[in-house]
Amino acid sequence: PAFPYKFKFKFDGCPNCCVASIARSDLSFIGTWRDDIKIDQEAVQAYIGGEVPPNGGSHSGRDWGPFDINKEVINLCPTKCMWMEDGKLMIDNKECTRCMHCINVMPRALRVGDDRGVTILAGAKAPILDGAQMGSLIVPFIKAEPPYTEIKEQVIEPIWDWWMEEGKNRERLGELMKRQGLQRLLEVCGFDPDPRMVQEPRSNPYIFWKEDEVEGGWERDVDTFRKKHQR
Numbered sequence: 001p002a003f004p005y006k007f008k009f010k011f012d013g014c015p016n017c018c019v020a021s022i023a024r025s026d027l028s029f030i031g032t033w034r035d036d037i038k039i040d041q042e043a044v045q046a047y048i049g050g051e052v053p054p055n056g057g058s059h060s061g062r063d064w065g066p067f068d069i070n071k072e073v074i075n076l077c078p079t080k081c082m083w084m085e086d087g088k089l090m091i092d093n094k095e096c097t098r099c100m101h102c103i104n105v106m107p108r109a110l111r112v113g114d115d116r117g118v119t120i121l122a123g124a125k126a127p128i129l130d131g132a133q134m135g136s137l138i139v140p141f142i143k144a145e146p147p148y149t150e151i152k153e154q155v156i157e158p159i160w161d162w163w164m165e166e167g168k169n170r171e172r173l174g175e176l177m178k179r180q181g182l183q184r185l186l187e188v189c190g191f192d193p194d195p196r197m198v199q200e201p202r203s204n205p206y207i208f209w210k211e212d213e214v215e216g217g218w219e220r221d222v223d224t225f226r227k228k229h230q231r
Contacts, residue, residue: 001160004167005128015100021124022135026173027156028121034141035113036093037102043109044069044089054105073102117143120155122185123174133174136182138189140196155189162188 010021013031021028046052047067053060054067069089074082081095082102089109091102103110120142121135142151159173162185167176177185186193211217 002164003160004163005170005172007160007163007173015098016104022121023124023132024126025124025135026122027159028124028135029118029144030121031116031144032098032119032141033113033116035115037091037096037113038111039089039091040109040111041088044106045087047106047109052108056107073105076101117141118151120151122159123172123177125172125174128172128175129170130175130178133178135174136177136199137197138182138185138191140194158189159185 007027008025009027009029010025011029012018012021015030015032018028018030021030043052047054048069050066054072069084074084078099078101079095079097081092083090103112118139118141119137120139122138123133124135125133139155142155144151163173163176166180167173171179182197183193186197
């Protein structure tokens with residue numbers, strides 16, 4: 001293919017070690033799930049009672065004191081979606097961001113859900129023309145099952161067609177995204193904007209619309225406008 005430059009894929013089956021792919025690949029695929037975390041309440045009590053070492057025993061070389069589930073798990077949840085109720089661990093899965101901390105600390109008690117797929121990020125690279133970039137989330141969740149037709153036809157091929165047509169010499173996908181904008185990539189792939197794609201709120205107040213997105217287009221009848229906006 002007439003690629004402007006190299007194109008890297010990275011695949012990781014678990015959110016635990018996704019940083020390398022988010023930082024260095026044009027398309028990174030990170031295994032995730034979208035249903036509830038599975039909880040073994042008996043194993044939770046075993047961790048609390050000290051019968052099972054936390055973190056798979058990786059921190060057992062020193063005496064850190066008894067395991068404190070509030071201090072070491074619940075209070076460290078970034079979205080505060082966990083709590084103890086009547087001696088049971090409760091999770092508000094709608095607020096979970098899949099950070100993996102609780103599962104790492106108590107792997108026998110907590111398991112990922114059964115509805116599994118991948119999250120896809122695009123545009124990461126090491127310094128080439130425009131400096132290092134982290135990947136931008138473009139697909140929050142998609143099933144990854146053979147023969148992977150949906151991923152190929154809805155994600156990879158539209159991105160390749162756009163990059164080959166619009167990319168400059170030695171320009172990676174991330175630099176093209178920076179030059180033409182994430183919105184253009186979403187249009188190419190036919191994705192609807194999603195709040196999870198946004199790294200931070202915009203710092204300017206302007207919103208730009210296309211004519212076909214505005215009811216009636218750009219043309220306006222001045223008399224009709226003045227009837228609705230009396231001085």
